[in-house]
Amino acid sequence: MSFKIITESPAWKTFFSSVLPIITGILSGIFVIEITIDGVIAWSSFFKATSFYVLVFVAICMYFYNKAIYLFENEISKFSDDEYCTAYIRSKCLPEAAEKYKTLIRNGNGGELKQAMDEMKKVLK
Numbered sequence: 832m833s834f835k836i837i838t839e840s841p842a843w844k845t846f847f848s849s850v851l852p853i854i855t856g857i858l859s860g861i862f863v864i865e866i867t868i869d870g871v872i873a874w875s876s877f878f879k880a881t882s883f884y885v886l887v888f889v890a891i892c893m894y895f896y897n898k899a900i901y902l903f904e905n906e907i908s909k910f911s912d913d914e915y916c917t918a919y920i921r922s923k924c925l926p927e928a929a930e931k932y933k934t935l936i937r938n939g940n941g942g943e944l945k946q947a948m949d950e951m952k953k954v955l956k
Contacts, residue, residue: 837896838903851893858886 837843865880866873877883909915 838899844900847896851889855889858882858889862886
């Protein structure tokens with residue numbers, strides 16, 4: 832399974848946003864139990880608790896997952912801007928078109944390129 836599928840799928844987003852907090856809550860409870868000695872929390876022994884390291888691991892995973900979600904949604908939101916869409920289309924289409932029409936232009940047959948550019952202008956408006 833690709834990490835991209837996990838960030839794009841609403842089902843996975845729902846799963847992680849509901850299951851990870853539950854797991855974190857359970858691990859936190861276990862952590863408190865592990866560091867409690869005779870009814871007093873002994874913070875000086877936190878590094879001896881296995882659940883502490885599992886909590887750190889889960890927190891790191893949550894950080895990277897949420898960062899990936901943020902980056903994915905940020906990329907999507909860029910497409911709501913008309914200027915970004917126009918620039919994106921130009922960056923993807925123009926290099927390919929330039930390569931395609933390079934030989935036609937060198938042979939003096941640029942009419943097809945003119946038609947393609949006119950069509951592109953219509954699409955970008």
